[in-house]
Amino acid sequence: MVDRSGTPLVEMRDISISFGGIKAVDHVSVDLFPGEVVGLLGHNGAGKSTLIKCLSGAYRQDSGEIFVNGKKADIQTPRDARTYNIETIYQTLALADNLDAASNLFLGRELTTALGFVDDAAMEAETRRIFKRLNPNFRKFAAPVSSLSGGQRQSVAIARAVYFEAKILVMDEPTAALGPQETQMVAELIQELKKQGLGIFLIDHDVHQVKRLCDRAAVMKNGELVGVVEVDKVSTDDLLGMIIAGKTPEHLAA
Numbered sequence: 001m002v003d004r005s006g007t008p009l010v011e012m013r014d015i016s017i018s019f020g021g022i023k024a025v026d027h028v029s030v031d032l033f034p035g036e037v038v039g040l041l042g043h044n045g046a047g048k049s050t051l052i053k054c055l056s057g058a059y060r061q062d063s064g065e066i067f068v069n070g071k072k073a074d075i076q077t078p079r080d081a082r083t084y085n086i087e088t089i090y091q092t093l094a095l096a097d098n099l100d101a102a103s104n105l106f107l108g109r110e111l112t113t114a115l116g117f118v119d120d121a122a123m124e125a126e127t128r129r130i131f132k133r134l135n136p137n138f139r140k141f142a143a144p145v146s147s148l149s150g151g152q153r154q155s156v157a158i159a160r161a162v163y164f165e166a167k168i169l170v171m172d173e174p175t176a177a178l179g180p181q182e183t184q185m186v187a188e189l190i191q192e193l194k195k196q197g198l199g200i201f202l203i204d205h206d207v208h209q210v211k212r213l214c215d216r217a218a219v220m221k222n223g224e225l226v227g228v229v230e231v232d233k234v235s236t237d238d239l240l241g242m243i244i245a246g247k248t249p250e251h252l253a254a
C-alpha cells in the first residue's frame with residue numbers, strides 16, 4: 001500500500017493549456033506520492049501527453065500550478081524539470097542510434113577524467129553497475145543501440161533516468177511498440193523503480209496493464225479529468241466505462 005498521508009511528490013493543480021482555441025487540458029488536478037505509479041488513461045487526443053509535458057517542461061501551462069515536494073515549482077524547460085529530479089521517457093524514444101548504451105546513458109552529461117577528457121571506461125563501468133541492478137540479462141554493452149530490441153532500448157532510457165537520480169519518472173506509453181516479453185521486462189523495471197521509492201506517471205492505453213502496474217488511475221476525456229480511482233477498487237470494465245462514458249461511478253471516486 002502506498003502511504004498517501006504525507007506531502008505528495010508532485011501536485012499538478014488546476015492545469016489548463018490550449019492550442020489555438022482547443023482546450024487540450026482543461027483544469028486538471030492530479031497528484032503522485034513516493035513509491036506510487038499513477039496511470040493516465042483516455043482516448044487518443046484526451047490530453048494525457050499534453051498534461052505530462054507541462055511537468056516535463058516541454059510545454060508551459062496557460063494556468064495552474066505544479067508543486068514538487070510541497071514547494072511551488074517553476075518548470076519552463078526540460079532542464080528545469082531535471083533540477084526537480086523529473087525525468088521523462090517519451091512515446092518516441094530519443095536515443096542516439098549509432099552510440100552504445102553507455103554513451104546514450106551519459107549523453108550530454110558525460111563523465112570526464114581529471115584532465116577533462118571523456119572517460120569511456122568509467123561510463124561503461126557505471127553502465128554495467130546500473131544494469132546489474134535493473135536488467136541483469138543485458139549483455140549488449142558495446143553495440144550501437146540501433147541493434148537493441150525495443151525493450152532493451154527502453155531499459156537504456158530507464159537506466160539513464162535512474163542513474164541521474166530521478167525521483168519522478170514520466171513514461172509516455174513505454175510499451176506501445178513492444179512485444180509481450182519486452183512489455184513484461186519494462187513492467188518489471190517499473191515495479192523495481194517503485195520499490196526504490198520513485199513516483200511514476202505512466203501513460204498507457206491498456207487498462208489491464210494499468211490495473212496490474214498502477215496504484216491509481218486518472219482518466220481524461222476531451223482535456224478534462226474524468227476522475228481518479230484506486231485500481232484495486234475497480235474492474236477493467238469500470239475503467240473502460242470511465243474512458244468511454246467520461247463519468248466516474250459515485251462509489252469509486254478516490
Ligand SMILES: Nc1ncnc2c1ncn2[C@@H]1O[C@H](COP(=O)(O)OP(=O)(O)OP(=O)(O)O)[C@@H](O)[C@H]1O
Binds near residue numbers: 024042043044045046
Ligand atoms: N503542439 C500542439 N499543437 C496543437 N495542438 C496540439 C499540440 N499538442 C497537442 N495538441 C492537441 O491537444 C489535444 C491533446 O493531445 P495529446 O497529445 O495530449 O493527447 P493524448 O491523450 O496524449 O493522445 P494519444 O493517446 O493519442 O497520445 C489534441 O487535440 C491534440 O491535437
Ligand SMILES: [Mg+2]
Binds near residue numbers: 048049050091172
Ligand atoms: Mg499521447
